Amino acid sequence: MKTPIAITSIASFSALGKTTNEVWTEYLNPRTLILEKKIGEHLNFVAPLSDDLIKEVQLLRNSESKYKSLDNSVLYAILASREAVKNAGWNDSEFGVNIGSSRGATELFEKHHQEFLETGKTPTLASPTTTLGNISTWVAHDLKSKGPDLSHSITCSTALHALLNGMAWMQAGMADRFLVGGSEAPLTAFTIAQMQALKIYANAKNCLPELGEWACRALDLTKTKNTMVLGEGAAMACLELGEKPNALGYVTGFGYATDDLQHSISITDEAECFQKSMKMALQNVSLEEVDVIVMHAPGTIKGDKSEYKAIEKLFGKKMPMLTTNKWKVGHTFGASGMLNIEMAILMMQYQQFIGVPFVTEQNPRKVIRNVLINAVGFGGNAVSILLSKS
Numbered sequence: 001m002k003t004p005i006a007i008t009s010i011a012s013f014s015a016l017g018k019t020t021n022e023v024w025t026e027y028l029n030p031r032t033l034i035l036e037k038k039i040g041e042h043l044n045f046v047a048p049l050s051d052d053l054i055k056e057v058q059l060l061r062n063s064e065s066k067y068k069s070l071d072n073s074v075l076y077a078i079l080a081s082r083e084a085v086k087n088a089g090w091n092d093s094e095f096g097v098n099i100g101s102s103r104g105a106t107e108l109f110e111k112h113h114q115e116f117l118e119t120g121k122t123p124t125l126a127s128p129t130t131t132l133g134n135i136s137t138w139v140a141h142d143l144k145s146k147g148p149d150l151s152h153s154i155t156c157s158t159a160l161h162a163l164l165n166g167m168a169w170m171q172a173g174m175a176d177r178f179l180v181g182g183s184e185a186p187l188t189a190f191t192i193a194q195m196q197a198l199k200i201y202a203n204a205k206n207c208l209p210e211l212g213e214w215a216c217r218a219l220d221l222t223k224t225k226n227t228m229v230l231g232e233g234a235a236m237a238c239l240e241l242g243e244k245p246n247a248l249g250y251v252t253g254f255g256y257a258t259d260d261l262q263h264s265i266s267i268t269d270e271a272e273c274f275q276k277s278m279k280m281a282l283q284n285v286s287l288e289e290v291d292v293i294v295m296h297a298p299g300t301i302k303g304d305k306s307e308y309k310a311i312e313k314l315f316g317k318k319m320p321m322l323t324t325n326k327w328k329v330g331h332t333f334g335a336s337g338m339l340n341i342e343m344a345i346l347m348m349q350y351q352q353f354i355g356v357p358f359v360t361e362q363n364p365r366k367v368i369r370n371v372l373i374n375a376v377g378f379g380g381n382a383v384s385i386l387l388s389k390s
Contacts, residue, residue, distance in 0.1 A: 040189025
């Protein structure tokens with residue numbers, strides 16, 4: 001790293017809540033936020049926003065006519081971004097925006113397509129409100145940002161790629177501050193049907209009598225069924241160049257790699273992409289210094305096992321504590337990596353490890369100083385970020 005990159009604020013808008021206190025309180029509660037809800041014509045396991053947050057989205061939508069035509073993915077991003085910028089104390093507009101999404105305006109696109117099938121026509125704003133760049137553009141407009149605004153989609157590693165992009169602009173001297181993150185609103189019948197077609201979605205409850213029922217068994221390496229569940233929301237981080245008194249943590253390592261494709265939706269058995277991305281992120285620290293890894297762990301048999309094998313291959317007997325949040329909040333696709341960053345920062349801030357209730361942690365650490373965060377998308381596009389306590 002040429003110059004330290006500080007994270008001076010992080011904010012999210014998901015089933016976990018919207019404030020840092022709400023999110024941390026929810027992490028301390030060993031319950032899942034996944035429930036059965038009717039999506040389209042069928043009941044499915046999902047991790048939706050609370051009724052209070054849904055009301056907040058509606059308030060934003062109805063506050064001005066310009067918001068009425070926007071997809072939830074844009075509105076979630078606006079709400080999370082406002083909070084992040086406020087918490088960072090950014091009172092001017094001199095910052096860039098990079099917010100990605102795996103699916104973008106899924107619900108709105110499906111709605112407009114259905115209207116087209118029925119009438120042969122589309123609304124005037126159908127195209128501009130369903131383009132992927134719409135998220136960053138609207139956030140930049142809402143916050144009156146004067147810096148660059150850009151969007152991208154690299155499936156489930158999108159948010160961590162946004163962080164990489166922001167860092168690259170800053171290290172190149174093209175910006176001093178960047179708002180980065182991801183937003184996703186994928187709880188639609190068509191999106192869930194796509195996951196079910198891949199045979200990776202949870203379709204039956206897996207019950208442990210002493211713990212309750214867990215639809216998503218992320219990080220459980222003994223499971224015999226795929227148990228991925230979708231969630232929704234947005235998460236944003238404020239990046240600043242150099243050491244800052246209000247830093248929540250620093251990015252001290254980063255890595256990225258892509259598997260040689262063996263299948264269009266999977267990664268290799270030992271997740272070679274993760275081995276490479278983690279090794280690159282940790283090139284300036286010893287393995288013993290890594291206290292926790294927040295895994296991607298989507299709740300699928302192959303996804304969880306391959307990532308675990310990659311960690312085992314790299315760390316050997318020096319395994320750090322392992323965790324994931326997808327058993328609790330579901331898989332939020334393009335937003336998931338930044339929700340993982342938020343979880344890592346909170347564990348460092350409160351010096352408390354948040355594990356998976358049905359997985360026994362074998363390597364407890366007394367102090368949490370360095371946390372490695374993983375994310376990977378379809379086809380094996382991995383990113384690993386090392387965060388260190390400020």
